Amino acid sequence: xxxxxxxxxxxxxxxxxxxxxxxxxxxxxxxxxxxxxxxxxxxxxxxxxxxxxxxxxxxxxxxxxxxxxxxxxxxxxxxxxxxxxx
Amino acid sequence: xxxxxxxxxxxxxxxxxxxxxxxxxxxxxxxxxxxxxxxxxxxxxxxxxxxxxxxxxxxxxxxxxxxxxxxxxxxxxxxxxxxxxxxxxxxxxxxxxxxxxxxxxxxxxxxxxxxxxxxxxxxxxxxxxxxxxxxxxxxxxxxxxxxxxxxxxxxxxxxxxxxxxxxxxxxxxxxxxxxxxxxxxxxxxxxxxxxxxxxxxxxxxxxxxxxxxxxxxxxxxxxxxxxxxxxxxxxxxxxxxxxxxxxxxxxxxxxxxxxxxxxxxxxxxxxxxxxxxxxxxxxxxxxxxxxxxxxxxxxxxxxxxxxxxxxxxxxxxxxxxxxxxxxxxxxxxxxxxxxxxxxxxxxxxxxxxxxxxxxxxxxxxxxxxxxxxxxxxxxxxxxxxxxxxxxxxxxxxxxxxxxxxxxxxxxxxxxxxxxxxx
Amino acid sequence: xxxxxxxxxxxxxxxxxxxxxxxxxxxxxxxxxxxxxxxxxxxxxxxxxxxxxxxxxxxxxxxxxxxxxxxxxxxxxxxxxxxxxxxxxxxxxxxxxxxxxxxxxxxxxxxxxxxxxxxxxxxxxxxxxxxxxxxxxxxxxxxxxxxxxxxxxxxxxxxxxxxxxxxxxxxxxxxxxxxxxxxxxxxxxxxxxxxxxxxxxxxxxxxxxxxxxxxxxxxxxxxxxxxxxxxxxxxxxxxxxxxxxxxxxxxxxxxxxxxxxxxxxxxxxxxxxxxxxxxxxxxxxxxxxxxxxxxxxxxxxxxxxxxxxxxxxxxxxxxxxxxxxxxxxxxxxxxxxxxxxxxxxxxxxxxxxxxxxxxxxxxxxxxxxxxxxxxxxxxxxxxxxxxxxxxxxxxxxxxxxxxxxxxxxxxxxxx
Numbered sequence: 044x045x046x047x048x049x050x051x052x053x054x055x056x057x058x059x060x061x062x063x064x065x066x067x068x069x070x071x072x073x074x075x076x077x078x079x080x081x082x083x084x085x086x087x088x089x090x091x092x093x094x095x096x097x098x099x100x101x102x103x104x105x106x107x108x109x110x111x112x113x114x115x116x117x118x119x120x121x122x123x124x125x126x127x128x129x
Numbered sequence: 130x131x132x133x134x135x136x137x138x139x140x141x142x143x144x145x146x147x148x149x150x151x152x153x154x155x156x157x158x159x160x161x162x163x164x165x166x167x168x169x170x171x172x173x174x175x176x177x178x179x180x181x182x183x184x185x186x187x188x189x190x191x192x193x194x195x196x197x198x199x200x201x202x203x204x205x206x207x208x209x210x211x212x213x214x215x216x217x218x219x220x221x222x223x224x225x226x227x228x229x230x231x232x233x234x235x236x237x238x239x240x241x242x243x244x245x246x247x248x249x250x251x252x253x254x255x256x257x258x259x260x261x262x263x264x265x266x267x268x269x270x271x272x273x274x275x276x277x278x279x280x281x282x283x284x285x286x287x288x289x290x291x292x293x294x295x296x297x298x299x300x301x302x303x304x305x306x307x308x309x310x311x312x313x314x315x316x317x318x319x320x321x322x323x324x325x326x327x328x329x330x331x332x333x334x335x336x337x338x339x340x341x342x343x344x345x346x347x348x349x350x351x352x353x354x355x356x357x358x359x360x361x362x363x364x365x366x367x368x369x370x371x372x373x374x375x376x377x378x379x380x381x382x383x384x385x386x387x388x389x390x391x392x393x394x395x396x397x398x399x400x401x402x403x404x405x406x407x408x409x410x411x412x413x414x415x416x417x418x419x420x421x422x423x424x425x426x427x428x429x430x431x432x433x434x435x436x437x438x439x440x441x442x443x444x445x446x447x448x449x450x451x452x453x454x455x456x457x458x459x460x461x462x463x464x465x466x467x468x469x470x471x472x473x474x475x476x477x478x479x480x481x482x483x484x485x486x487x488x489x490x491x492x493x494x495x496x497x498x499x500x501x502x503x504x505x506x507x508x509x510x511x512x513x514x515x516x517x518x519x520x521x522x523x524x525x526x527x528x529x530x531x532x533x534x535x536x537x538x539x540x541x542x543x544x545x546x547x548x549x550x551x
Numbered sequence: 552x553x554x555x556x557x558x559x560x561x562x563x564x565x566x567x568x569x570x571x572x573x574x575x576x577x578x579x580x581x582x583x584x585x586x587x588x589x590x591x592x593x594x595x596x597x598x599x600x601x602x603x604x605x606x607x608x609x610x611x612x613x614x615x616x617x618x619x620x621x622x623x624x625x626x627x628x629x630x631x632x633x634x635x636x637x638x639x640x641x642x643x644x645x646x647x648x649x650x651x652x653x654x655x656x657x658x659x660x661x662x663x664x665x666x667x668x669x670x671x672x673x674x675x676x677x678x679x680x681x682x683x684x685x686x687x688x689x690x691x692x693x694x695x696x697x698x699x700x701x702x703x704x705x706x707x708x709x710x711x712x713x714x715x716x717x718x719x720x721x722x723x724x725x726x727x728x729x730x731x732x733x734x735x736x737x738x739x740x741x742x743x744x745x746x747x748x749x750x751x752x753x754x755x756x757x758x759x760x761x762x763x764x765x766x767x768x769x770x771x772x773x774x775x776x777x778x779x780x781x782x783x784x785x786x787x788x789x790x791x792x793x794x795x796x797x798x799x800x801x802x803x804x805x806x807x808x809x810x811x812x813x814x815x816x817x818x819x820x821x822x823x824x825x826x827x828x829x830x831x832x833x834x835x836x837x838x839x840x841x842x843x844x845x846x847x848x849x850x851x852x853x854x855x856x857x858x859x860x861x862x863x864x865x866x867x868x869x870x871x872x873x874x875x876x877x878x879x880x881x882x883x884x885x886x887x888x889x890x891x892x893x894x895x896x897x898x899x900x901x902x903x904x905x906x907x908x909x910x911x912x913x914x915x916x917x918x919x920x921x922x923x924x925x926x927x928x929x930x931x932x933x934x935x936x937x938x939x940x941x942x943x944x945x946x947x948x949x950x951x952x953x954x955x956x957x958x959x960x961x962x963x964x965x966x
Contacts (some may be wrong), residue, residue: 061686063623083620087405087687090340098683109341173682227817227833236718237694243756247674249754254678258596261755272664272756274695275718279950280817288830291818291952292724295662295695295716303713332674335682399703399712401653404691413709416654423942502712534691535700537712
């Protein structure tokens, strides 16, 4: 049973590490519906973040994860998947 | 100077059989050459299938040094070039060597060999500070991408402009296009042109896994490559080479060579959009098509067949359908458009040349090769994709189009009418 | 029948990221002064390799020229090329992004080694951790087309885009490809090459070149045309030019800095340096012919200067064969001895230096070379003032290509 949850802090760090995109965690938290594309994160970047999370938690995230359009949607989906172990 | 450029020879190394004849037999029968990977153990990969060539260098009379040391993609190119030169009846010793050029493409060059030796020098990936003593002393030949054209030029005594083109998945089309310009503008009379790639290796398979571009249909490899089908789920990796002998028209006539067709035009544009993404509009590919038609002064309604890039990714198939409609207008609906990647997979840089070879053979046989595995139409892809069965048809003007990572959009026009009909 | 004058391809912008300067003017200052910057290789993991000396680009401040995300998503060779492209656009007075007519401007690069450092990192992840650890950017960072694609996308350039994956001479072939595109109708092309071959595995791959110098003294490691010639020293970096249709440039009030007048390319086989004499001479003749230029009109030669005795001899003889008696009078220079050979980037850097030399009326010197054993007027020690109208740039590649480019002063009126 995984108790870890993905926070906006961690997402911000991942965006920086995996795709070189700098967005402050507070900004993500304040505007969770701002599209990834306007934040500068492209589809490859999101795939990289999904891959990193999958490797880190040794789980397969649903394919919808890489199709998420916003940080809010992504964090919600990932946490749901980690919680239910899907 | 704008001289006419003829195609006088073809050589192919493709999955499903070596040589232009075996290649055409596969295409015209609508058979697929995709299967589980045998070149290495693909355990752990998401996509473990590919279209592999059953190729043994010993069968093709390569000199021992090439057989032993040259990379697989270079061996492919030498064998395909040999067939093309023989097919053209070209006596390379009788040609002025300074007027014989080489223009070959490859997307990933010596990657497979580079990976092989990397494992040796890094203790299986454990060390950043690699140990050079374990490396093959000829490793620089895999490192330098120009080795491809260099080796082929050496084999056939070419001394004119020798170029290697690497524009990702349009490398093959662009290499033929550069060759076309080289002859049309008078820098050479003959050009050995085409492309080769042997990318079926762990690193290349893994990098396409990472972006989920390749099909994960590991249980049914024969039907995994399904361009334009609504249930497609990515491309299937391939390997191979195709080489054409391009020749100045009068030069070919003077020596009594058989002329398959002419290159009517070539163009390439960047989409300036995304390294891997494509727009839904296909504006840039359409512009490339329009440019080739302009060069040949050919009305779009005279296009008889479009050989599609048709990789079998959703975005590609829609992009390309939109581009062809934009250029051909309502005539697009009357024009068969098929993807041979359904049968021979996607050999990255090589496939553009293999597809041009398929177009030349289609013109020769007056038969359109099919899109194998096409069963379920995609409402957004509503053209005639020539499902499953080859189709006899009167063919004079044929287009081959391609898209590549990096945004490259290219088109080559092949014609038997000599163009100039408007 | 058209009486229109044929279109001419001219240089309107230069961007440089080189071991001796990270802007075109800084590079030219170093070249003119004959500054030598060859030094011990300092990159991590390279300490124990038998190749010790190279021309490194040091203190490269990417952040002022390209966005952070490219530092993660692309290899060092693309960082350099993208930065040089940006500088070239600025220099030419073209917009950094989204020009009004995107199809008017294309991008052509030459690449001789691709994204080796990025590739090594991903290979390490694959083989030490497994395929799931290979990142998504491997598919677009390692391959030879990476820089052209990224530049086209970043600046919104939709014109003809190309990549010559080649040995050294490919740098000149790329410029010719761009110039021909312009003559055929493209408005302008960003063209050039920058390389980053100084990563551990990339260096291992180069050790097989018989021409590589492994001499450990930076002052003695690369001395072409001398009795002490012992091979070449590799370098990183390169240059990007804006090659533009002359009337387009004049219409928008851009300075026409030089004309790309002629190019010739031949092939004489990998490491067959004796044969390169004939191939290089022929390339020179073809280039002069295309330029409509007599041998006597060549005012300066930028030599390939490989640093292998047999190759140096072949080059000196090729210049003599092609230029006749004029060969002993024309000043010859090889500024690359101060920075090393940046593969495809090397002849583009030489072309940039040639443009500056034409503008300033100065032949730059050949650093570290003091006493030559060939019949050439090699400019050594210090720059030499001269009235220069036409420069000839030569390049040969380790896989057997030979190329020559004729560049003429921009104010020479079209004939």
